[in-house]
Amino acid sequence: MTGPLNWLPRTIILVLLALVIFGPLTNLLIWAVAEQWYYPHKLPVTYGFKYWAEVFKPTGNAMLSLWTSLLIAVLTVLACLAVSIPAGYALARRSLPWRALIMLAFLLPQAFPSVPIYINIARIFYGYGLNGTITGVVLVHTTHGLVFSVWIATAAFAAVDRELEEAARSIGASPLRSFFTVTLPLAAPGIMASAIFVFLESLDEFTGTFFVGVPDVTTLPLLLFNASMEGNYQIASITALILLVPSVGFMLFIERFLKADVLGKVGA
Amino acid sequence: MRESRFVSLLLVAPALAILLVFFATPLGYSLVTAFVAKDGALTTANFVKAFEFYSTDIWFTVVIVGLSTVLIAVIAVAIGGYLVLGDSARAVAILKWLYRWPLFIPFIVAGQMMRSFLAKNGLMNNTFVSLGLLDPLQTTSFLDWQGLIITFVWKQTPFVALLVAGAMASLDPSTIEAARNLGAKRLRILIEIIVPQVRRTLVVGLILSFVAMMSVLSVPLMISGESPTMITVDMAFRINFYGDYGVANALGFTSYLITAAAAWFYLRQGVREGAEP
Numbered sequence: 001m002t003g004p005l006n007w008l009p010r011t012i013i014l015v016l017l018a019l020v021i022f023g024p025l026t027n028l029l030i031w032a033v034a035e036q037w038y039y040p041h042k043l044p045v046t047y048g049f050k051y052w053a054e055v056f057k058p059t060g061n062a063m064l065s066l067w068t069s070l071l072i073a074v075l076t077v078l079a080c081l082a083v084s085i086p087a088g089y090a091l092a093r094r095s096l097p098w099r100a101l102i103m104l105a106f107l108l109p110q111a112f113p114s115v116p117i118y119i120n121i122a123r124i125f126y127g128y129g130l131n132g133t134i135t136g137v138v139l140v141h142t143t144h145g146l147v148f149s150v151w152i153a154t155a156a157f158a159a160v161d162r163e164l165e166e167a168a169r170s171i172g173a174s175p176l177r178s179f180f181t182v183t184l185p186l187a188a189p190g191i192m193a194s195a196i197f198v199f200l201e202s203l204d205e206f207t208g209t210f211f212v213g214v215p216d217v218t219t220l221p222l223l224l225f226n227a228s229m230e231g232n233y234q235i236a237s238i239t240a241l242i243l244l245v246p247s248v249g250f251m252l253f254i255e256r257f258l259k260a261d262v263l264g265k266v267g268a
Numbered sequence: 269m270r271e272s273r274f275v276s277l278l279l280v281a282p283a284l285a286i287l288l289v290f291f292a293t294p295l296g297y298s299l300v301t302a303f304v305a306k307d308g309a310l311t312t313a314n315f316v317k318a319f320e321f322y323s324t325d326i327w328f329t330v331v332i333v334g335l336s337t338v339l340i341a342v343i344a345v346a347i348g349g350y351l352v353l354g355d356s357a358r359a360v361a362i363l364k365w366l367y368r369w370p371l372f373i374p375f376i377v378a379g380q381m382m383r384s385f386l387a388k389n390g391l392m393n394n395t396f397v398s399l400g401l402l403d404p405l406q407t408t409s410f411l412d413w414q415g416l417i418i419t420f421v422w423k424q425t426p427f428v429a430l431l432v433a434g435a436m437a438s439l440d441p442s443t444i445e446a447a448r449n450l451g452a453k454r455l456r457i458l459i460e461i462i463v464p465q466v467r468r469t470l471v472v473g474l475i476l477s478f479v480a481m482m483s484v485l486s487v488p489l490m491i492s493g494e495s496p497t498m499i500t501v502d503m504a505f506r507i508n509f510y511g512d513y514g515v516a517n518a519l520g521f522t523s524y525l526i527t528a529a530a531a532w533f534y535l536r537q538g539v540r541e542g543a544e545p
Contacts, residue, residue: 014366020422021369024381025392033383040393040404043505077389083283090279093272104278109291111475113527115481115500116520119507120301143290150283199319205376206486210504221376221486228380228490240377247372 006042030235054087063238065223072134072219073202080198081147086123087142087192088153089179103154106147114144122211126168132216140208145198152197156190157183190262196250204243302517314518321502322519328496330526332413333481333515336420337474337530343421344428345470349458352436355446371426375480381489382419386410386491415491416498422480428473435469436462471534478530499523 031037032046035051055062090096091103109117121140122131130136161182168178184191206221213219218226220239227235305311319326347367354360370378385391394436395444396402410418439462447457488498499519506516 007359010356014359014362017363018366021366023392023395024378024385024422026383028377036488039291039389042398078493086279087283090276094276094279094303095273096276097273102284105284111373111479111527112295113479113504113520115483115485115499116298116517116523117291117294119503119513119516119520120297121290123513124294124297139286139290143286143305146283146286176302184391195352200372204376206374206376207483207500209362210485211507221374224380225486226377226489228383232386236380240380243377245376247374247377248369251368251372257439 002180020142028168028237028240031233032241034234050174051238052219053236055235061218062220064118065218065220065239066242068134068217069203069219069221072137072141075134075138075193076145076202077198079138079142080145081191081195081229084149084194085148085184086174087150089157089183091150091154093183103151106150110146110147115117118211122210125212132214134217137209137213137217139153141198141211142204143200143221144205144208145201148197148201149194151266152262153187156187156194157224158192158265160186165217168213175245191264200247200250203246298499298517298520301507302511302521305514314514315521318522319320320516321515322499324496325499325502326519326522326526328413329482329498329523331497332416332420333478333526334530336417336481337426338416339412340425340428340477341470341474343425344432345458345463345472347425347429348433348436348466349454349462351433352439352462353454353458354461367429370423371430372475373387373423375423375484376486376490378423379417379487382415383411383490384419386415387390407535412492412494413496416488419487419491424477426471428477431469431473437467439465475531475534476536479527482527525540 018116028206030044032051033049035046035048037044039243043216050203056058091099096102097164118140125136129261130139165178166184168182169175172179206225207220209217209219209222210225220243224236224239224243227233227239290542302314303310303312305313346505347363351360373381386409387393388407392410393402393407396403397407409415442462444457447461452460483500485500485504488501489504492498499522503516503519503523506512506519
């Protein structure tokens with residue numbers, strides 16, 4: 001099997017794979033710093049940060065969208081955690097009828113094509129004046145994020161050593177106190193991971209915001225989409241980069257938050 | 269100390285309530301509205317109109333998503349297989365670092381990248397021209413069905429590969445070693461020994477990817493907004509330009525059926541072939 005050129009095929013395949021993965025990313029980076037780029041020039045005619053100044057102008061649309069996106073994502077995380085911590089604890093620790101069915105129910109929003117769901121929720125929200133409001137968008141994002149927050153919180157609580165809780169109870173701590181002083185702190189890294197998942201899902205969400213957020217709520221993905229459709233690739237690419245930073249950062253550090261003992265229990 | 273099941277249910281109730289109000293209710297609306305005419309009578313007219321106007325797009329969607337799923341399966345298994353069986357530790361480490369990049373890149377960002385990368389004068393064609401592989405006059409845009417498949421495979425393969433590689437890594441290494449000692453080729457070990465054991469994980473990953481591709485609106489709008497396009501675009505169009513909830517929901521119902529058929533097909537495949545000795 002071992003010839004002198006044995007390493008060649010795998011090297012070629014790896015190089016091709018790297019080109020396929022990083023080619024589109026490179027194109028995005030170039031557009032982000034291109035001031036003028038038109039046919040037949042293969043690379044931009046002039047480079048610069050003119051469009052960056054435009055995006056990061058404190059009073060510009062882009063900054064407004066950034067704050068809107070962050071506000072929605074933070075509220076979505078809070079909403080998800082508020083319902084998922086009790087639910088995850090009950091699913092992991094307490095006896096619960098139809099447990100498997102309840103776990104599965106949270107997956108359903110990811111198991112149905114979502115466009116018809118959002119169309120109808122926008123129609124329902126219209127009747128309650130929730131269309132075009134932050135609240136409406138947060139509710140939609142929360143529903144979609146529940147599967148991450150509930151499943152990961154459940155796994156995080158399941159990974160906490162029962163004996164530590166029992167020790168706390170045996171020296172006289174009330175159930176509530178042992179939960180807040182022992183169980184919750186031990187499950188915190190896993191819950192943190194679920195919060196990051198929900199945050200990113202919300203930050204990147206397009207379809208739900210497209211139907212429910214219009215016309216008043218413009219998040220970064222919607223700004224990106226509008227800029228791209230208008231042919232303003234610089235603004236679109238810079239916005240895309242802003243969205244990429246947290247996503248790629250999370251990919252590089254996910255294992256630090258989501259330890260193997262928790263990961264192995266997700267969905268179980 | 270017997271704990272109360274009532275309290276347990278109470279702890280789960282708020283999360284379930286959100287699901288009921290903001291998922292189950294609109295789902296119910298979409299199922300019902302598909303069969304109701306503007307005057308409130310039961311009808312199949314919405315479906316007749318949907319098929320009349322959009323049957324090309326329905327088939328287009330099925331073919332694009334189906335083909336993408338097959339490609340995702342093949343590439344994900346190949347990546348997972350190399351991570352388990354590869355004999356160059358360095359190549360395995362590089363692949364492990366490399367393949368995950370698109371995993372957390374949002375669909376909308378992937379759409380924008382491909383929109384510029386695959387265009388007639390995008391970086392891809394420009395590179396081919398510069399390398400002398402392509403004549404400048406021969407360049408064509410890939411922003412059609414090809415662009416959709418490329419974007420979907422690019423974006424979704426890492427997700428399935430991550431699941432599959434995880435399942436492969438937790439297999440009992442002794443059967444693989446035994447096959448190796450018998451002189452079996454790596455490809456044969458992968459197809460005959462490893463893949464059957466991770467089939468369940470593969471099927472779950474593929475179904476979730478299938479749904480994700482059936483759900484995404486930004487990518488088809490950005491890559492191929494023209495006809496033929498995917499039915500997600502048609503649904504948005506019926507709503508935004510005509511306020512036509514009947515036909516939009518008939519298309520939505522069709523997309524549930526396509527997804528259900530795909531899930532049934534994959535699950536049956538998984539059970540049948542998994543049951544072989």
